[in-house]
Amino acid sequence: MRFSGWRVIREGLTGNRGWGPHWRDPEPKPAYDALIIGGGGHGLATAYYLAKKHGLTNIAVLEKGHIGSGNIGRNTTIVRANYFLPGNSAFYSHSLKLWEGLEAELNYNVMHSQRGIINLFHSDGQRDAAVRRGNAMINQGDDAVLLDRAQLRAMLPYLDYDNARFPIYGGLYHARGGTARHDAVAWGYARGADRLGVDLLQNCEITGITIKDGAVKGVETTRGPIRAPKVGMVVAGRSSQVAALAGIRLPIESHVLQAFVTEGLKPCIDHVITFGMGHFYISQSDKGGLVFGGDLDFYASYASRGNLPAAEHVMEAGMALMPMIGRAKLLRSWGGIMDMSPDGSPIIDRTAVEGLFLNCGWCYGGFKAVPASGDCFAHLMATGEPKAEAAAFRLDRFRDGVGILDEEGSGSQHNLH
Ligand SMILES: Cc1cc2nc3c(=O)[nH]c(=O)nc-3n(C[C@H](O)[C@H](O)[C@H](O)COP(=O)(O)OP(=O)(O)OC[C@H]3O[C@@H](n4cnc5c(N)ncnc54)[C@H](O)[C@@H]3O)c2cc1C
Numbered sequence: 001m002r003f004s005g006w007r008v009i010r011e012g013l014t015g016n017r018g019w020g021p022h023w024r025d026p027e028p029k030p031a032y033d034a035l036i037i038g039g040g041g042h043g044l045a046t047a048y049y050l051a052k053k054h055g056l057t058n059i060a061v062l063e064k065g066h067i068g069s070g071n072i073g074r075n076t077t078i079v080r081a082n083y084f085l086p087g088n089s090a091f092y093s094h095s096l097k098l099w100e101g102l103e104a105e106l107n108y109n110v111m112h113s114q115r116g117i118i119n120l121f122h123s124d125g126q127r128d129a130a131v132r133r134g135n136a137m138i139n140q141g142d143d144a145v146l147l148d149r150a151q152l153r154a155m156l157p158y159l160d161y162d163n164a165r166f167p168i169y170g171g172l173y174h175a176r177g178g179t180a181r182h183d184a185v186a187w188g189y190a191r192g193a194d195r196l197g198v199d200l201l202q203n204c205e206i207t208g209i210t211i212k213d214g215a216v217k218g219v220e221t222t223r224g225p226i227r228a229p230k231v232g233m234v235v236a237g238r239s240s241q242v243a244a245l246a247g248i249r250l251p252i253e254s255h256v257l258q259a260f261v262t263e264g265l266k267p268c269i270d271h272v273i274t275f276g277m278g279h280f281y282i283s284q285s286d287k288g289g290l291v292f293g294g295d296l297d298f299y300a301s302y303a304s305r306g307n308l309p310a311a312e313h314v315m316e317a318g319m320a321l322m323p324m325i326g327r328a329k330l331l332r333s334w335g336g337i338m339d340m341s342p343d344g345s346p347i348i349d350r351t352a353v354e355g356l357f358l359n360c361g362w363c364y365g366g367f368k369a370v371p372a373s374g375d376c377f378a379h380l381m382a383t384g385e386p387k388a389e390a391a392a393f394r395l396d397r398f399r400d401g402v403g404i405l406d407e408e409g410s411g412s413q414h415n416l417h
Helices: 005-013 041-054 089-100 102-106 124-139 149-155 182-195 236-244 308-321 323-327 370-383
Strands: 034-037 059-062 117-121 145-148 170-174 199-201 206-212 215-221 231-233 253-264 272-275 280-284 289-300 330-340 347-350 356-360
Touching: 034 041, 034 215, 041 059, 041 182, 041 370, 089 102, 089 370, 102 182, 117 124, 117 149, 124 145, 124 170, 145 149, 149 170, 182 199, 182 370, 215 231, 231 236, 236 253, 236 330, 236 356, 253 308, 272 308, 280 308, 289 308, 289 330, 308 323, 347 370, 356 370
Parallel strands: 034 059, 034 231, 059 199, 117 272, 231 356
Antiparallel strands: 117 170, 145 170, 206 215, 253 289, 253 330, 272 280, 280 289, 347 356
């Protein structure tokens, strides 16, 4: 079932009776060539690229709930390539390029909208840091423009410039950044993987990982045991729990991050705006809701719902930046479980168990990473060697301290990243 303008018109004229399910609902086979644990964005993208680029089609994605029920369907949809450190910047640059061709690649409308991201700064020191970051982005081949206060005011007239708690000095504008519809990304990759022969096994929780003579042999699941010589763990906020099934202790803490959406409003916010001083960021969805969030809830948890102190903090920051938001009615809020790594950067690596691979540590920034993470993890699982763009995301950097990728300079405290 391919999508096209003609197909939409034809189906519209014939009662939409020709559409089929996006993917099959197969029974688990007793054995596969490779298994991916976790049907989030990263797991589905990995399966897609394993099949598409490496010809591994006798593979399955094992998801304990339904496709899209994790963070891939809970995030605030920001896509950007504005990282500073070598190691991160090449990877996110690669990801943004994949985003730019994703809809054609998947034949699926993921509503990728390059509406631009503006990071505000509020002091001379922050301006210097923004200039440095912008230069790093340009050197990487991406885009960055420094906006002064007058230019910013012309673009974002609704911010509080005259009476603000943190006076606005300007912003770093990343025009190719923007948003995409989060669950459409999961559905697009799921459909693409299914079309290449990948089995998507929903309601299939991993309860054990079978290891013999130092090599992985398969997994135990709620739908029975499945054998495979290669297994990839891609379970985001559940990474420590699933790795523990293989006897591996990860340097990952799970923390809650909340997000909020208002009732639908007429278009008023054209960009994504981040207000680091107040821990607040905002964009407007295509349905009109103002989508915004802030910082973590600041304690480790496996509950995918948040608490009121963090909600109050986010609302206060929103009011401090753009008092007009006080007129909007909040419609919903929700939370997701973040796999926080000590340096705020991810892990894409082998483990000490032969055939067992690890992809985690995405913190609150893993949505934009989905295409590159899938591409690089598939490369690692297929060839046994890291792809150049992800070579810095080693697990052992937390043991030897070499190559720590601390973008924020926050040190090794998980909840500060
Ligand atoms: C509120 C919020 C806002 C965010 N905003 C952004 C943003 O604007 N931009 C950005 O880049 N990132 C953002 N993120 C982060 C991003 O959503 C995550 O980093 C990313 O989605 C994590 O990867 P994933 O999609 O594979 O995770 P998930 O979708 O969580 O996938 C993991 C899957 O593993 C499954 N699983 C767990 N245990 C098992 C098991 N034992 N057996 C089988 N399956 C299992 C889970 O059910 C889940 O479906 C945000 C996150 C949240 C919560």
